[in-house]
Amino acid sequence: MSSTARMIDACLETLGADAFAPVFADFVETLGVDQLMIFAIETGAARCLLSRHFANAALAGELAAAYIAGGFRRDPLLPALETAASGSVQLHRLEGVASEMDDGYRERFFDAPGLKAKTTVLAVGETLRLFVSFYAVKAEGDVCDPDLARLAARLALLHFEHALDTGVPAPLTVLSDRERAVCLGILSGRKSEAIAAELGIAPSSVITYRKRAYGKLGISSRAGLFAICAG
Numbered sequence: 001m002s003s004t005a006r007m008i009d010a011c012l013e014t015l016g017a018d019a020f021a022p023v024f025a026d027f028v029e030t031l032g033v034d035q036l037m038i039f040a041i042e043t044g045a046a047r048c049l050l051s052r053h054f055a056n057a058a059l060a061g062e063l064a065a066a067y068i069a070g071g072f073r074r075d076p077l078l079p080a081l082e083t084a085a086s087g088s089v090q091l092h093r094l095e096g097v098a099s100e101m102d103d104g105y106r107e108r109f110f111d112a113p114g115l116k117a118k119t120t121v122l123a124v125g126e127t128l129r130l131f132v133s134f135y136a137v138k139a140e141g142d143v144c145d146p147d148l149a150r151l152a153a154r155l156a157l158l159h160f161e162h163a164l165d166t167g168v169p170a171p172l173t174v175l176s177d178r179e180r181a182v183c184l185g186i187l188s189g190r191k192s193e194a195i196a197a198e199l200g201i202a203p204s205s206v207i208t209y210r211k212r213a214y215g216k217l218g219i220s221s222r223a224g225l226f227a228i229c230a231g
Helices: 003-013 020-029 057-068 078-083 094-100 103-111 146-166 170-174 177-187 192-199 203-217 222-228
Strands: 035-042 045-053 089-093 117-124 129-136
Touching: 003 020, 003 146, 020 035, 020 045, 020 146, 020 170, 035 057, 035 078, 035 146, 045 057, 045 146, 045 170, 045 222, 057 103, 057 203, 057 222, 078 117, 078 129, 089 094, 089 146, 094 117, 117 146, 129 146, 146 170, 170 177, 170 203, 177 192, 177 203, 177 222, 192 203, 203 222
Parallel strands: none
Antiparallel strands: 035 045, 035 129, 089 117, 117 129
């Protein structure tokens, strides 16, 4: 079995489980992708399900927060995703929609972060409509193999349609159990002392788990956590 086949098999084995997100991200990174972003688009809102810049974790969090804060409404592919048929998977390249971007959108999401190429797959299932986007810092050619991009998008759709049934915000699936519990405590409005008492750990341990979680999520604040878990 080839290394690519082994990684796809690992993704299939972890569908719907906490282990999927890191395994899936590892698979995508082997495709030569510099940044991976997955958003679920619902009526008037966007949710970040997975954001990963493989060289700059904080950048992915910043871009995800800006996108769900309103940037998604200016995405030229939004009408296509909103009207795509259930069960469909459509691949679009940056050059096909670049002329439809306004200057501010292009500057915020491409020029400023140094992203030159993008392949987006619109993946629509029974309950989710996803933008699965692969970015590269190079300026020409496909970001990755188109067939593998479509396959990756299908895997993401299968996973998140199942995983979101658990009620845990999808971005938190990349975290350990303790890191996730601390973040859920923060999202519920509890202070560090209350979270520590609930988990049976020291307040200093809460701070440690919080820092580790924020690092994995590419954020630096409570506001960033609420932003990527919005929806």
